[in-house]
Amino acid sequence: MxxxxxxxxxxxxxxxxxxxxxxxxxxxxxxxxxxxxxxxxxxxxxxxxxxxxxxxxxIPDLLLRGELAHFLAGSMFARSIQCHLTVGSTNDLAKAAADQGAPEGALVVAECQEQGKGRLGRQWFSPQGGGIYASVVLRPPLKPEQAPGFTLLAAVALAEAVQKVAGLTPGIKWPNDVLLAGKKFCGILTEMKAEMDRIYYLVIGTGINVNTDPQSFPESLRDTATSIKTEGGKAVSRIELLAVYLKNMETLYKVYLEQGLPPVIEKWKTWNVTLGQAVSLTSGGEVFQGRAVDIAGNGGLVVVGNDGEERIFQSGEVTLRTK
The missing domain is CATH 1.10.10.10 (Winged helix-like DNA-binding domain superfamily/Winged helix DNA-binding domain)
Structure with a gap:
């Protein structure tokens, strides 16, 4: 009421x-x-x-259920919305909800995370008031090997949203970083529960530095992290940005289910800052150096090594090299 x-x-x-x-x-x-x-x-x-x-x-600059329900009216992401002030991790809450039968599109957002999760077990800096920390539940009728494409899909949705809402042009670094002026302002973490031949659910978690003050970043992040406000020079509506991002994600999700990953990959390439670059890729304790040349059909990164060997990586940490 x-x-x-x-x-x-x-x-x-x-x-x-x-x-x-x-x-x-x-x-x-x-x-x-x-x-x-x-x-x-x-x-x-x-x-x-x-x-x-x-x-x-x-209207307050808060990620409130009433505001999200208004901006997401008609979207699958308006079906179930949890809004919290402080949580450990939105991904953990979304997974718990999915295990309990939450519908596809279930959304969990928080003003602050105390244990925000990044890739490779890292922690995502999640202070109160300036960022978006959100996780969604998807239940695609796909096989587990098709899951990596969802990280690319989410990155494209976010890049398009930032351009529309903030008027800035981000770049995507494979597999999950979204950059402005060469610095990271967004990270995407996709987690999955599946059997050998089917996905039970995916949880896509997104951490976005929207209006975060750069002085609030830990010393170790100040050279590599930024925010939309820092690069654009003005504050951005977090509610509007999150709503546009999720609507973009829903559109691309339908494209993926109906046409496969190739159309998503083509969009990803228009935003990418990885292909054509000299890279150092760390995966499974191995460091492989070469040039990133393409995205494979399942979302993997194709790298031609310095010795001419071509390899496809499904996961790993990419560093763009200056030489």
């Missing part, structure tokens, strides 16, 4: 009386007042004008 009150206020540019809200929603005026009070406590600026009613004047 709180969300219905919010949507009613959002749909009016003029004040709406408590009596009118009560009549339209079929609740008492006391209930309306309680919902208004709760919305104000969440940070919504709702003014009371004597003799006229309530007017929504401002």
């Amino acid at each position: 709180k969300c219905k009150v919010l949507e009613l206020l959002r749909s009016h540019r003029e004040p709406v009386s408590g009596e009118e809200i009560s009549a339209q929603l079929g609740v008492s005026r006391t209930a309306v007042w309680k919902h208004i009070k709760t919305l104000r406590e969440e940070g919504y600026e709702i003014v009371s004008q004597p003799g006229k009613g309530y007017l929504l004047k401002g």
Whole structure:
């Protein structure tokens, strides 16, 4: 009911009386007042004008369920939304929800992560207030060997969203880093539960430095990390960016299911900063140096070694070399 009150206020540019809200929603005026009070406590600026009613004047910069439900209306990602202030890891919560039968599209977001997860067991720096930390559940009717393509898919969706919302042009470094001005502002972690021939579910976790102050980064990250606000010079609506990102992901997901990964790979190539570059790739304790030349049909990176040997890597840590 709180969300219905919010949507009613959002749909009016003029004040709406408590009596009118009560009549339209079929609740008492006391209930309306309680919902208004709760919305104000969440940070919504709702003014009371004597003799006229309530007017929504401002929306908080918080990842709130009501805002996400509004911006994601009609999307599969609006089916189940969990919003938290502080969590250990959104990926862990999304996996737990998936194990308990959460529908495809289930979304978990948080303002802060205390144990944000990156690839290779690393931790993703997740301070409160400036970033987006979100995980979604997908249940694709695919085989486990097709899962790596989802990291590419998510990276393309995010790059397109940043260009649309912030007017910036990111670059994608295989397999999961999204960069601005050569520095990382987004990481994507895809985790899976599967059998030999079927995927039960995928969880795609995304950490985005949106309005994060560069001075808040740990000393060890300041030379390699950045934020959208830092590179664009102005704050960006986190709600809008997350909604556009997820809608892009849903569109590309349908493309993947209907046409396979090749159309996604072609889009990925337009944003990539890896192909054609000299790279050092660490995988399974081995370091392989050469030139990244292509993306394989399943999303693997094709590298031609310095000795002419061509290899395809399904995972690994890529460093772009200057020579």
